[in-house]
Amino acid sequence: MKNIYKILLVAVAFLAISNVQAQTQKTVSEEVQVTGVCKMCKERIENAALEVKGVKMATWKPSTQKLKVYFNTKKTDLVKIQEGIAKVGHDTEAVKAKDEDYKQLPDCCLYRDGVEVH
Amino acid sequence: MKYISLSICLLMTVVTSGLWAQNTTEINGQVVELKEDGKKVPLTGASVYWLGTTKGSATDPDGNFKLKTIPQTDKLVISFVGFRSDTITASTSSGPILIALQSDETLEEVTVTHEQKSTTFSFTSSLKIEEVNEKELLKAACCNLSESFETLPSVDVSFTDAVTGVRQIQMLGLAGPYTQITRENMPNVRGLSANYGLTYTPGTWVDGMQLIKGVGSVVNGFESIAGQINVELRKPEEADALYFNSYVNEMGRMEGNLNLATDIKNTDWSTALLLHTSHMPFENDRNSDGFLDNTLYNDFIGLNRWKYIGANGLMAQFGVKFTNLSKTGGQVGFERGTEIDPMSPQNSLWGMESNTRRIEGWAKIGKVFIDMPWKSYGLQLAATAHQQDDVFGLRNYSGKQTSLYANFVYQSIFWNTNHKFKTGLSWMYDNYEEQLLTDSYDRVESVPGAFFEYTFEPSDKVSAVAGLRTDYHNLFGFFATPRAQIRYAPSLNTVFRVSGGRGQRTANLLAENRNLLASARNFVIESNSTDTPYGLDAEVAWNYGVNLTQYLTLLDREASLSVDFYRTDFQNQIVVDLDRNTQAVHFYNLEGESFSNSLQLQADWEILPRLDVRLAYRWLDVKTTYSEQLLEKPLVSEHRAFGNLAYATNKNWKFDVTLNWQGSRRLPDTRSNPEQYRLTERSPNFYTLNWQVSKAWGRTEIYLGMENALNFRQDNPILASAQPFSPFFDSTMVWGPIFGRNTYAGLRYRIGRD
Structure with a gap:
């Protein structure tokens, strides 16, 4: 029986800690314009956002060209997130991707060259 | 394999050897085949059980068995492949029991040994999940969940016997109970209903099913072995x-x-x-x-x-x-x-x-x-x-x-x-x-x-x-x-x-x-x-x-x-x-x-x-x-x-x-x-x-x-x-359909x- 109590204790402690953590963190959600065209872009954009420390969740929709991003305001801000996305070649509301980064994109994702959302 | 009908004489001998330890709640003994020349050959794998109960045992390679006594009966049944079952009275006071199966001349010809003989697959999930939607279920209109798997190759359905007509599912060749069946991710068909529980869910109640082969998630418990079916x-x-x-x-x-x-x-x-x-x-x-x-x-x-x-x-x-x-x-x-x-x-x-x-x-x-x-x-x-x-x-x-x-x-x-x-x-x-x-x-x-x-x-x-x-x-x-x-x-x-x-x-x-x-x-x-x-x-x-x-x-x-x-x-x-x-x-x-x-x-x-x-x-x-x-x-x-x-x-x-x-x-x-x-x-x-x-x-x-x-x-x-x-x-011993052609509407x- 001893083992089981240990396990229960650890589990309860874990739940308590994760709860406390959640309360001390300041998580907000924002929407920003990000230009892209396809499912491949979606994965690239979302992963670029998640690469930024402090970003919790990122969802980009090709149809709306909007990225919804949840992040911890103590660790990051919207500009840093947009810089991260621009670095993989996608223009955002505040940060335009450098030409050299844009050129890294595969052909199907070249939104500046007339490839339409698909 | 030739079958020779045997006339068996069951012989019970009480062995009073001081070397065999006495146990007041356990009886032990040996089942042997008595050859014509008087030699005793131990019989392996004979069934030994108390009459009218499920309490029993089988003999080991030396023909020996051990069995706890029970209050209900002292009648012990001994049965073995090729021999007719018989019943003896056994008690602990009589010490170890030797049960010998004696045969007539034809015995040497007897061999008593066994011969050595619309469904979609989820793309993004880590588990291979077969999503079974209503369209698939409608392909077989009848009637409850145990009958809904006719169009799905992952699940085998067979009759358990020719009397109850119950169909049992199998995944990976393992009987139904090795598959964890959940209703909306809560354990459902288990315990006493493990074999028959699928018949308790009419097909028209089902919105969809998810089939997972192999062990599933630990979130739903530890019981799934062959697979998981969520309804x-x-x-x-x-x-x-x-x-x-x-x-x-x-x-x-x-x-x-x-x-x-x-x-x-x-x-x-x-x-x-x-x-x-x-x-x-x-x-x-x-x-x-x-x-x-x-x-x-x-x-x-x-x-x-x-x-x-x-x-x-x-x-x-x-x-x-x-x-x-x-x-x-x-x-x-x-x-x-x-x-x-x-x-x-x-x-x-x-x-x-x-x-x-x-x-x-x-x-x-x-x-x-x-x-x-x-x-x-x-x-x-x-x-x-x-x-x-x-x-x-x-x-x-x-x-x-x-x-x-x-x-x-x-x-x-x-x-x-x-x-x-x-x-x-x-x-x-x-x-x-x-x-x-x-x-x-x-x-x-x-x-x-x-x-x-x-x-x-x-x-x-x-x-x-x-x-x-x-x-x-x-x-x-x-x-x-x-x-x-x-x-x-x-x-x-x-x-x-x-x-x-x-x-x-x-x-x-x-x-x-x-x-x-x-x-x-x-x-x-x-x-x-x-x-x-x-x-x-x-x-x-x-x-x-x-x-x-x-x-x-x-x-x-x-x-x-x-x-x-x-x-x-x-x-x-x-x-x-x-x-x-x-x-x-x-x-x-x-x-x-x-x-x-x-x-x-x-x-x-x-x-x-x-x-x-x-x-x-x-x-x-x-x-x-x-x-x-x-x-x-x-x-x-x-x-x-x-x-x-x-x-x-x-x-x-x-x-x-x-x-x-x-x-x-x-x-x-x-x-x-x-x-x-x-x-x-x-x-x-x-x-x-x-x-x-x-x-x-x-x-x-x-x-x-x-x-x-x-x-x-x-x-x-x-x-x-x-x-x-x-x-x-x-x-x-059912392996095929019992009913013939059957039309429904x-x-x-x-x-x-x-």
């Missing part, structure tokens, strides 16, 4: 306002289903009421063996559920379900409630009665954080009470199960949504009270546990799930259940998955093998402990699997190919041994190997517009150590091939044809029976063909179909059907939600 019932918030279904077949089976669903005005609540009734009043004996081809029955099942969906992310639901089934089977003309005189049973008809009453209640409460969508809490609660009362000829079985289940799941992320986890606590409680003949088997199982499952999903290409749960079982102690899955998709059209993990369960051996009561076989449980269920250990297995799914475009239309291979290795299994003795079934802890290998190939293709074809082949290699010999599991077909064609017109006509080829199966050893009651070593292979046509006009849809259109039947599915009280009676009527 989603009609949802109060989205189901049709009214859905009516009626069904009738040429044998006289009648079914009616009525589903109702509505939102409760000006609230966040909705509710659904699901009702089912099924009747079979007509006696059919098409194969003229004197036994009903189908049971006569009156079944009622009802379910009411409520759901609350709040704007603040709070969700709650609860439901209650009643099941009342009463079945009668056996010889034509048998009346329910007939008392059979045990002294002269041959003057009566052999009959079967089965009564099931079951009530289930469940609740789920969940909270999703609106501003943090990755985070949620959920609590699942369930309670079940099940009462089973059965009569099979001269034998009675009754079982009572009371179960409680609670599972708390907390879901969130580490750092970001590439790192998700689920963790929580669970508790399972089961109270069983069973009785077979004069033996009682009561037990309480209480299993608190904690689990943690981590999902790493760095990209659409790769994901990995690692789960661990630790549980404390009041009878089997502490155990850990690790499970893991990895998914790798090198392109958008190719998915490769690997999974592995552990499963553990308690075999409810009486309930799971109740069908064997429809035979003359004595139940012999070789207990080796007094404080575990049936005196046996828990079943423990490891399962590993790999699968590959390739999506492609053939002639501009979508197609998919999938291959999977699964291996299950049992560390312990409760072996159900039908080979040792045709007049007994032995249950014992596995000693040696027991495994299952399963390979399946499946191709799906829309060959022409609206014409879908599905082809599948599956190979099974299931072997278990029976009395120190590794044998193919009986009644499991090694090969199965399957083809399904589905065509829908623009004018609401639907056509569906399914062809199944089942390879031969090993049949249990019956060589010790008299010639006329012997089975062949293997069953023949056979084809079955089912078709169905349906046409819809607005709210109404009519269907007409035929099962077993090639009219293939297993001849004489019941051994010794003319002498059901003889020691050779056995209705459980039905109607569906639905009114959608506003």
Whole structure:
């Protein structure tokens, strides 16, 4: 029986800690314009956002060209997130991707060259 | 093999050797064959059990046995392949017993040794999940979940016996109870209902199903070994306002289903009421063996559920379900409630009665954080009470199960949504009270546990799930259940998955093998402990699997190919041994190997517009150590091939044809029976063909179909059907259809939600 109590204790402690953590963190959600065209872009954009420390969740929709991003305001801000996305070649509301980064994109994702959302 | 009828003289000698220790509660002895020259040759694997009970044992390689005495009787039965069973009086005061089987001149010729002989696959999930939607379920209109798998090659369905007509599912060649069946992710078909529970869910109640081969997630418990089937019932918030279904077949089976669903005005609540009734009043004996081809029955099942969906992310639901089934089977003309005189049973008809009453209640409460969508809490609660009362000829079985289940799941992320986890606590409680003949088997199982499952999903290409749960079982102690899955998709059209993990369960051996009561076989449980269920250990297995799914475009239309291979290795299994003795079934802890290998190939293709074809082949290699010999599991077909064609017109006509080829199966050893009651070593292979046509006009849809259109039947599915009280009676050697061709028709009527 001893083992089981240990396990229960650890589990309860874990739940308590994760709860406390959640309360001390300041998580907000924002929407920003990000230009892209396809499912491949979606994965690239979302992963670029998640690469930024402090970003919790990122969802980009090709149809709306909007990225919804949840992040911890103590660790990051919207500009840093947009810089991260621009670095993989996608223009955002505040940060335009450098030409050299844009050129890294595969052909199907070249939104500046007339490839339409698909 | 030649059979020589023996005249056996049973000789009992009391050996009074001081070297053999006396034990007041245990008797021991040796079973030998007495040769003509006076030599005693030990007999290995003879059945030794107390008359009228399941308490027994088998002799070891030296012919020795040990058995605890019981208060009910001192009559000991000794039975062995090739010899007629006999009964002696045995007591501890008489010391070790030597039981010798003496034979006449022909004995030297006797050999008593055994011969050594519409379905989609999920792309993004780490587990290979077969999503079975309503369209797929409608391909086979009849009737309950156990009959819904006809068009799915992953699941095999076969009759458990020729008396009850119950169909049992198999995954990976392993019996139904090794598959965890959940209702909306809560354990459902288990315990006393493990074999029959699928029949308690009418097909028209089902919204969809998810099939997973191999071990599933640790979040839902530790019991799944061969696979997991999750059933989603009609949802109060989205189901049709009214859905009516009626069904009738040429044998006289009648079914009616009525589903109702509505939102409760000006609230966040909705509710659904699901009702089912099924009747079979007509006696059919098409194969003229004197036994009903189908049971006569009156079944009622009802379910009411409520759901609350709040704007603040709070969700709650609860439901209650009643099941009342009463079945009668056996010889034509048998009346329910007939008392059979045990002294002269041959003057009566052999009959079967089965009564099931079951009530289930469940609740789920969940909270999703609106501003943090990755985070949620959920609590699942369930309670079940099940009462089973059965009569099979001269034998009675009754079982009572009371179960409680609670599972708390907390879901969130580490750092970001590439790192998700689920963790929580669970508790399972089961109270069983069973009785077979004069033996009682009561037990309480209480299993608190904690689990943690981590999902790493760095990209659409790769994901990995690692789960661990630790549980404390009041009878089997502490155990850990690790499970893991990895998914790798090198392109958008190719998915490769690997999974592995552990499963553990308690075999409810009486309930799971109740069908064997429809035979003359004595139940012999070789207990080796007094404080575990049936005196046996828990079943423990490891399962590993790999699968590959390739999506492609053939002639501009979508197609998919999938291959999977699964291996299950049992560390312990409760072996159900039908080979040792045709007049007994032995249950014992596995000693040696027991495994299952399963390979399946499946191709799906829309060959022409609206014409879908599905082809599948599956190979099974299931072997278990029976009395120190590794044998193919009986009644499991090694090969199965399957083809399904589905065509829908623009004018609401639907056509569906399914062809199944089942390879031969090993049949249990019956060589010790008299010639006329012997089975062949293997069953023949056979084809079955089912078709169905349906046409819809607005709210109404009519269907007409035929099962077993090639009219293939297993001849004489019941051994010794003319002498059901003889020691050779056995209705459980079923490998093929019992009914021939069977036409059915039905109607569906639905009114959608506003």
